[in-house]
Amino acid sequence: MEIKQIKMGIVGAGTWGETHASIYAEHLFADPVAICDKDEVRARAIAEKYGIREVYTDYNEMAEKSDIDAVAIVTPDFLHADIACKFADCKKHLLIEKPLATTREDIGRICEAVERNGVRCMVDLHNRWNPPFNTAKQEVESGKLGEPYTAYIRHSDVKWVATDMLKWASKSSILWFLGSHSLDTLRWIFDDEVKRVYSIKKEGILKALGVDTADIYLTTIEFERGGIAHMENGWVTPNGNTNINDFKFSLLCTKGMVSLDLSSHNLIHLVTDEKAVTPDILVSNMVFDRCKGLSYESIRDFIDRLVDGKEFRVTLEDSRKTALAIIAMLESSETGMPVEVEY
Ligand SMILES: NC(=O)c1ccc[n+]([C@@H]2O[C@H](COP(=O)([O-])OP(=O)(O)OC[C@H]3O[C@@H](n4cnc5c(N)ncnc54)[C@H](O)[C@@H]3O)[C@@H](O)[C@H]2O)c1
Structure with a gap:
């Protein structure tokens, strides 16, 4: 064949x-x-x-x-x-x-x-393929939790990502690098569009290390149907953190709630004389030399959708609206005022 x-x-x-x-x-x-x-x-x-x-x-x-x-x-x-x-x-x-x-x-x-x-x-907004988030989405869709009411998401990286891994961190922002994943996830789980954002940034730690970008953004998001979320994205988690990401999520709905801890999970813990680590088993873990994590799944899905002709699970409109809302957050963090997202 x-x-x-x-x-x-x-x-x-x-x-x-x-x-x-x-x-x-x-x-x-x-x-x-x-x-x-x-x-x-x-x-x-x-x-x-x-x-x-x-x-x-x-x-x-x-x-x-x-x-x-x-x-x-x-x-x-x-x-x-x-x-x-x-x-x-x-x-x-x-x-x-x-x-x-x-x-x-x-x-x-x-x-x-x-x-x-x-x-x-x-x-490639791949967090939709992250198994705990995908399960949370299914639980919300089942209706048993009621309507999403408020949420908190924290998705941050250790400093090393900004100071060493990326040569171009000064020309970008943690809001683009991880905030775009966080926001796409919130839009998807709330099944709603961002109406207004208010974002405050802190800066100084990375600048002192020679990387000219903000350290961290704390953002309040109002959705069109009234849901509220807090989103935290930083590039200054200590390098000694057991996981490169600091990734937490909690969602309060009208009839229930769901909480995820993706970076301090108890599935595997590895300790040597130098360091204790929580190895990645969600993003790019290898099984018999094959990448099996969510970073594999989203890219594989792109190929699968080209083969079967079905709609992508992240549409161009999803990524357009996510990017425009991030631009509003950056503007808010500069002006100190809430900003309505212009689509
Ligand atoms: N999905 C994820 O979770 C994830 C993870 C890491 C990076 N990314 C994204 O992937 C992109 C790349 O990140 P990276 O970490 O691989 O960066 P990188 O700096 O390691 O690699 C970028 C490469 O692009 C090349 N390049 C730049 N301009 C070019 C041009 N005009 N023509 C050809 N090559 C050019 C550079 O020489 C470099 O080799 C970014 O948008 C980043 O946000 C996504």
């Missing part, structure tokens, strides 16, 4: 670009054909490791020459739009790493190019 494989290209051969390559390489319905990075050495290293046949340093050339069906855009947060528009113009489907884009203009340009070219586009 012949299997139809989706021929994939990847732009951005950094940390997360390698995650994409490993997933396409092992997915039965995907074939990683091409990879592009401005840094040729990086692109070649990943190409060799995962059997990717074409290497480019110019994404325009890859878009025009490579016989791919779709592209994964895995460049820094603020460098998604030009690449997305170019590949859409070359009739390639798009999987864009979160966030969709970081300015109102870029968000509009991508949506226009997707619409005009009739291509499909998903943004």
Whole structure:
């Protein structure tokens, strides 16, 4: 039996670009054909490791020459739009790493190019595939908890992510990097759109370490049907934390509540003379050399939906509204005033 494989290209051969390559390489319905990075050495290293046949340093050339069906855009947060528009113009489907884009203009340009070219586009807001969140969503949908009333979500990283892992943290924000996941999750669980936000930031710790970005944002969110949520996103959790993420969630509904602790779970605890850690078993855990976590599931779902033609579980409209609400939070944190989200 012949299997139809989706021929994939990847732009951005950094940390997360390698995650994409490993997933396409092992997915039965995907074939990683091409990879592009401005840094040729990086692109070649990943190409060799995962059997990717074409290497480019110019994404325009890859878009025009490579016989791919779709592209994964895995460049820094603020460098998604030009690449997305170019590949859409070359009739390639798009999987864009979160966030969709970081300015109102870029968000509009991508949506226009997707619409005009009739291509499909998903943004990798993968927390919907996180098993505890997915179960919480199912419980809410069952109706037994009543209506979502208030929620608290905390999704923060240890400092190391901003100071060492990302070379471009100064040009982004924890609101883009993790806040976009938090907000997409809240919108999905409340099944509602954000009406107004009030965000306050603290800064100083990262600036003193040479990274010119805010440390932490605390945001109050009002939904259109009256739900309220508090969202906390920081890049300054101590590096000694047992998990790279500090990830908590609680949801109060009119007839029940649900609470999640995803970073201090009791499923596995590992202690050496140096450190105690809570290994990741949800995001990118490996089972017999295969990535099985939610970061695998969302990317696999993109391929599956291209094969079966069904709607993506994160629509372009989801990612557009999430990005526009994050822009409102950033504006609120600058002005010190609540901001109505403009869609
Ligand atoms: N889904 C997740 O949970 C998750 C996790 C990590 C990163 N990300 C996202 O993935 C994206 C990339 O993050 P990363 O950590 O891999 O960053 P990274 O810095 O490790 O890699 C980015 C790569 O893009 C390349 N690049 C930049 N501009 C380019 C251009 N014009 N053409 C070709 N290559 C170019 C850089 O040379 C670099 O190799 C970001 O949007 C980030 O938010 C998502």
